[in-house]
């Protein structure tokens with residue numbers, strides 16, 4: 001029997017008012033894939049993520065998560081999401097790293113059930129995974145941008161999602177933090193079998209993480225290779241909605 005795709009969009013179109021952004025998009029993400037979503041500014045990448053997350057409803061087409069229509073999908077914890085502007089805690093933010101990460105467990109446990117020892121062992125494992133165990137008692141606001149990025153990833157991971165969606169995870173973090181982020185993402189995909197969907201303009205760095213690159217520019221075209229330059233992908237193939245393959 002064929003595995004049910006984690007995400008399946010069919011013929012999705014989306015318009016903000018009278019401004020069309022996505023036109024007849026179809027995209028399937030299978031379990032265990034690590035998909036890099038590229039495209040120029042304003043191409044509709046964040047809009048596409050919001051549609052997948054059920055935050056925006058397309059005017060046409062269908063969106064399924066794990067084989068279920070997104071509007072009926074209840075197991076929200078299965079979708080981990082780190083948004084584009086997640087990396088900004090005020091230095092005075094009154095919570096420790098561990099408390100912020102633990103708050104992500106609520107998505108799994110429900111709002112009114114206190115966290116148990118098992119929950120906290122998940123929190124500690126997530127902190128270990130992202131390399132923040134040592135900083136767990138520190139106020140989150142004093143961490144660097146790259147470290148805060150990891151806090152948000154750990155916060156998503158404690159809900160034990162099946163897919164982790166990251167919108168521009170490398171923005172505002174230095175090259176060393178980027179390298180360690182790539183290592184973490186590779187580990188999550190290859191060792192923890194987590195499906196990844198990553199929006200980024202930094203596909204060169206992410207080429208060691210992703211298994212497939214998808215180019216979006218109102219229409220979508222796919223590329224099997226990991227590192228095709230955006231300029232190459234954006235040739236008319238995108239607007240003609242053809243599958244565009246580049247040999248490795």
Ligand SMILES: Nc1ncnc2c1ncn2[C@@H]1O[C@H](COP(=O)(O)OP(=O)(O)OP(=O)(O)O)[C@@H](O)[C@H]1O
Pocket residue numbers: 016019021039040041042043044045046047048
């Ligand atoms: N809430 C909104 N209302 C109206 N137009 C919007 C809204 N959000 C986004 N847009 C427009 O939709 C288009 C796609 O925006 P979106 O943020 O999805 O693009 P993107 O590919 O993620 O861009 P970037 O790479 O710059 O983050 C842009 O032209 C943007 O101005």
